[in-house]
Amino acid sequence: MLSTMQDVPLTVTRILEHGAQVHGRSRITTWTGQGEPQRRSFAEAGARAGQLAHALRDDLGVRDDDRVATLMWNNAEHVEAYFAVPAMGAVLHTLNLRLAAEQLSWIIGHAADRVIIVSGSLIPLLAPLLPGLTTVEHIVVSGPGDRSPLAAARARVHEYEELIAGRPATYDWPELDERRAAAMCYTSGTTGDPKGVVYSHRSLYLHSMQVNMAQSMGLTDRDTSLVVVPQFHVNAWGLPYATFMTGVNMLMPDRFLQPAPLAEMIESERPTHAAAVPTIWQGLLAELTARPRDVSSLTQVTIGGSACPPALMAAFDKLGIRVCHAWGMTETSPLGTVAHPPAHAVGTEEEFGYRLTQGRFPAGVAARLTGPGGERLPWDGESAGELEVRGPWIAGAYYNGPDAEPLRPADKFSEDGWLKTGDVGTISPDGFLTLTDRAKDVIKSGGEWISSVDLENALMSHPDVAEAAVVAVPDDKWGERPLATVVLREGATADFATLRAFLAEEGGIAKWQLPERWTVIEAVPKTSVGKFDKKVLRRRYADGQLDVTRL
Amino acid sequence: MLSTMQDVPLTVTRILEHGAQVHGRSRITTWTGQGEPQRRSFAEAGARAGQLAHALRDDLGVRDDDRVATLMWNNAEHVEAYFAVPAMGAVLHTLNLRLAAEQLSWIIGHAADRVIIVSGSLIPLLAPLLPGLTTVEHIVVSGPGDRSPLAAARARVHEYEELIAGRPATYDWPELDERRAAAMCYTSGTTGDPKGVVYSHRSLYLHSMQVNMAQSMGLTDRDTSLVVVPQFHVNAWGLPYATFMTGVNMLMPDRFLQPAPLAEMIESERPTHAAAVPTIWQGLLAELTARPRDVSSLTQVTIGGSACPPALMAAFDKLGIRVCHAWGMTETSPLGTVAHPPAHAVGTEEEFGYRLTQGRFPAGVAARLTGPGGERLPWDGESAGELEVRGPWIAGAYYNGPDAEPLRPADKFSEDGWLKTGDVGTISPDGFLTLTDRAKDVIKSGGEWISSVDLENALMSHPDVAEAAVVAVPDDKWGERPLATVVLREGATADFATLRAFLAEEGGIAKWQLPERWTVIEAVPKTSVGKFDKKVLRRRYADGQLDVTRL
Structure with a gap:
């Protein structure tokens, strides 16, 4: 029997429209390294996303499913691309600027990117690749940086601001199937070619809801999130989408990722939340020890990407900054677990131990452990096995071209469709994951x-x-x-x-x-x-x- | 282009499995009126839901899409039915025990309920209906109350505890389409017959995520929610599902809805949250004024169902209890808006005014205003029109029998599928709804x-x-x-x-x-x-x- 509910798709478009209207006053603040940061309201960013979509369609000829890549730092323009590209029906492909040139080149070709939006300061990274990029027809440059290395490009070169200037701020966004591709990201495997993961509108929408749940990050429009985790790294853990859904202000470091400017932006912009991998926090902690700053605005720090050393967590506790562990991977969008201690452990000796686990699975992530012999292991906090996960924002395959059947290698996906994470660990009876190793x-x-x-x-x-x-x-x-x-x-x-x-x-x-x-x-x-x-x-x-x- | 994400349905089954396992220690506490309340863990309730499903299938012959009705107070057994019935593929039909006998009888017949689970104390309400109930084959009685009025029933009569005793606690739940019917609820219209709204697994799942978002109720497993809003009233605002998703403890008043026992259960069980309509709070306030109690555990009270008078909100403020307005209806699952003041108003003179609005729309609820002449009105906080809403947990039709086309009366649904709420009001530029009237x-x-x-x-x-x-x-x-x-x-x-x-x-x-x-x-x-x-x-x-x- 069918329900009588409306059949409304879960789309990035809806997040964009909602954020730009209902949370129009919330802001994206981008660090510029000197003087005032760039400040842009969600309403302005939403209007500029509309302009960008017009430019991409009308001037650059971007059509359904075309891949539009970004090689950019975390900033307001990157957020605009995050919304414009999926909402117009194309696919946002975020390029990892830490990859080696040959890997980047291979990935751009494999995804058949037609457009690359590049931060001006990253042109030196892009320029050497140009001769090998056969699919790229347009390069759009945003922000400061010498343009001259692009003179030799076969692709047409555009200035972001000139491209969008004067175009209509509203766009008649198409109604999209929620299972359609919205964004993609390659994971640099340790063996073989990089693997593409393609997120759907549905998966990004559900993941955004999860990030905003009180037991995940649980931020509201009273918060400002310092998004250190790169936008090329699993959609900056989904934060640009999650923040537009609930009006959380974003503080974007652009290329200023060194400990000193990070400490400075925390002191002056007073974010309440920050998200980054442990190495960033190691550096920040050393900086704060050497040159103390007022970082009292920070009440919650999400650490992921790899395990947070207990000593680091304890050091942040002493600074009054509450570190919260999270675990995920490119294939999990990434939110897989979050380590808020369970109610019964709060205020007890067990609490710190729970905080050191990778965290607790939310309802959207089903989990199981597989032993060395393929057997299912119990959730007893002791039996260690490879973690397998299943859920609506978990990959079930890898990209193999727009018209090809996706790849489902047997070492990555079980026969019944679960993702084999390659992580080894235990799960407690109350659903806390402790990873002990990579399987390899x-x-x-x-x-x-x-x-x-x-x-x-x-x-x-x-x-x-x-x-x-x-x-x-x-x-x-x-x-x-x-x-x-x-x-x-x-x-x-x-x-x-x-x-x-x-x-x-x-x-x-x-x-x-x-x-x-x-x-x-x-x-x-x-x-x-x-x-x-x-x-x-x-x-x-x-x-x-x-x-x-x-x- | 399709994504590479897993195709995993959003189902009540997943909420059940997750809550019973990961949040197995969280509790449903049911008030008994004397002595210790009944305490049941989510793990126990989950196991009993499995037993109930076995009994319904194996003994009562409940099959796919069969309607299983409940005529029950808020208690642990009612929560068990909330999960067992949808998860086994049948449809939970909650009966409003405040309706007149002839309306109840009509609704049971219209839904073709095969089974009714009834609280023992509500047998006097059910007994007079028995001669007219032609579709009901089984009556299952739970909790104290004289059974003798059921002796004349044509339907087989069962004891809930005897029925589930000894059955397996695990059930091989079927994998369900997320758009399938999970639960239904009739809205007692002011004109014509009651209208049935059929919730899907998908709509209940998404609604649960929304309830748990920090800008809605935002509860965690450290909270206990006093669920005064009846489980027959739009799924108790979705709380039984939302709490299982995140481990929020439930405090259930059963039939003890008078101000004195409510005050007593707040004092002794120390809930952090409560949800009820304004009339309940009016009575509780009078009780607390007459006989002060320690209600200091309550930090957040959600009021919905009708507008909260400003004087009542101010009176609760004085008691240190933060009232949060929410708006919704049977057709909206019900969460439509929640009145957390926007960041810019916090601590200003505007704050109380924002709290008195119906609240802000979440991303899942798109809204528009239609003027007396059918024209679209701006979100300017001044133009008053009829509110229309659209979203994945909003009704697009009414039930018209399991095999019939749903009803879409033109005064309730627009041609493009939006729900006409029948409420008249304004929307501010930042998405706060102020209702001024029912359209009628x-x-x-x-x-x-x-x-x-x-x-x-x-x-x-x-x-x-x-x-x-x-x-x-x-x-x-x-x-x-x-x-x-x-x-x-x-x-x-x-x-x-x-x-x-x-x-x-x-x-x-x-x-x-x-x-x-x-x-x-x-x-x-x-x-x-x-x-x-x-x-x-x-x-x-x-x-x-x-x-x-x-x-």
Whole structure:
């Protein structure tokens, strides 16, 4: 029996229209590095999105399903593209400006981007790619930066402001199917080509509702969110869409992502919320320790992208800034879990432990654990398996061209359609996820699993250790054993034997899990999104580039 | 171009599974009137929902789309039915126990209910209907009450607890289309037969997300919600579903809806939130004034169903209880607007005014105003028109039998599918709705509209006036003019001339809008859901039953 409800699609268009009207006074503030920031109301941004859509359609010939790429920092113009492109029926493709040139070039070609909107300061990144970009017909430049490297481009080059100037601020947005493609993002896998994830209007809309639920970020128009997480990184965790849905003000750092300007913008613009990966917070914490600032406006900080070290969370607690862990990935839009402690743990000794988990699954994310042999594992907080998830904002395939069948590799998607996350961990009976490793990083020693993350966290809680990464290396007797790579602080005095003893005595690491192999490195290599890049460490070890001490 | 997202339906089943597992420790507490309340965890209620589904299918033969009705108070068993019935693929039909016998009987027949689950204490209400109920095959009784009046029933009579005892707690819930019927509710129109609204799994799921957004009720598992609004009244404003989605504890009053037990349960169970219509709050306020209680746990009270008089809101402010207005109707699931003041008004003189509006539209509810001549009116806070709404949890038709085309009467639905609410009001540029009248209650005097609600609120702010209702009556010269019907407090001294002068001097009512016709009544007649029943007053006037003074 059918319901009598209206059949109204969930679309980015609706979020745009709502935000620009009902929350028209809310603002996007973009940092400019000098003088007053650029301030733009949602009403203005909405009108400019209408103008941009007219320009894209009428002047650049963008049609249904055409890919419009952005190679941009977080700023108001990028938000305008976030709305104009999907709402007109085209597909927004956010390019990761941290990728290597050949990867970027491959991705632009694979997505067959027809238009690229580029921040002026990123032209040096785009220029070397130009000869190889066969699908790109138009380049639109926004913001300051030398345009001359684009002179050689085969594509037509436009100025963003000139392009949209004088066009109508209202656009007769088409009524779209909610399952239609709205945006796409490539995930830089550690093996093989990058994989494209295509978000639908429906998935972005539902994800925005989830972000705004009180048990996720739960922001309102009284809040200002400092969106440090890049707009090229899983839609800045959905914040540009979520904020337009509820009128949350956005503070955009543009290219000023260094600790000093971040501290300055927090002090002067007084955001109540911020979102970024742990490495950003590490840097900010060092900056605030060196040069204290008034950051008292910040009441909630969302950390994701990789696990937040307990020491970092505790340090922020001391500053009066409440860190909230979240977990997700490109394939999960990204919101998968959020670590608000459960009611029964609030104010108890358990609370901090709950905050250190990856967080609790919302209703929109069903989860299950699969053991090494493919068996389903219980939610008992102890059984560790690979996490698989299912839900309306979770990928069920990868992009394979606009007319091709999507790809469903068996190592990424189960036969019944669940996403295999590649993350290994446990789930408590009340739905809190604790990740212990990437499936590929777990150390298989004598038929048992050793968590590299547990070892890293224990190591990083030693005062002499700035950073530490643990990787599996081959071992004749045990199959694999852990190698500890350590970045020492200036003036550190601890030697490897001391650190090993510390792991056993203070870190709670079982004796058989203690690393025998140790090395000091300058810095832990990072991926383009700031995660520990362990495959680089494994390669260095295999190539004999590391000076390893054996205890 | 299609997205690569998983195609996962939004269903009540998912809310049930999530709530029973992830929020298994959250509780439904049902008031019993004596001794300890009944306490049941979400895990237990979820298991019992599984048992109930087995009983309904295996013993009672309930199949897809069969209607299972409830004639119940707010309690844990009613919540179990809320989940078991839709999740098994059948349709939950909540019966309004305030309706007259003939209306109830008509509605049960029209919906072709096969099963009725009835609270034992409501058997006296059901018994007289039995001879006329031809579709009902099973009656399931839950809770205390004399069963003997059911002896004459043709339907088989079951005890709820005996029926579910010993059955498996897990049920292999079917995967359902999200647009399928999940629940239904009849709205008692003022003209013609009651109209059935059929909610889908999708609409209930999206509505639950909306309720949990920070700008709606925004509750978490740290909250306990006192659900006074009846479960037969638009799904208790969606709270049983919304709470299972996020682990909010429920405090259920069962049949103890009088001010004294409500005050007692607030004091002893310490809910943080409560939801009810204004008349409940009027009674509770009088009770608290007469017999003060510790109600300090209550931080947020949601008032809907009809406008909250400003004096009542101010009185609650003094008690430290923050009243939040919401507007909706059976056809809107019901959440249409919520009156959190906008950021710019917080702490200013404007704040209270914003709180007195019906509230702000969320992204899920698109709105427009239609003037007397069918023209679209601007959102300027001044132009008054009939409110029309559109969205995924808004009705687009009425039920007309399981296999019949739904009804779309032209006075209720526009040609392009919007719901005509029958409410007249204005919308501010930032999306706040102020209702001034029902379309049928507006007073058309000399080609201008007079708001009956403005007159009523101004009258009720006079200390001698307990309640006041203003209705349109025919007038030879002006077409229609207002008739003021007033309930005076004990010991009142004001006469009609005094009240009329008060309206002009203190109430800000324009001279041409002041009523000439006045009468004192014992009480304002109310509908089954506690709203002013103005058609009764108009009828009494037409029948010459009112003693009208003309100033």
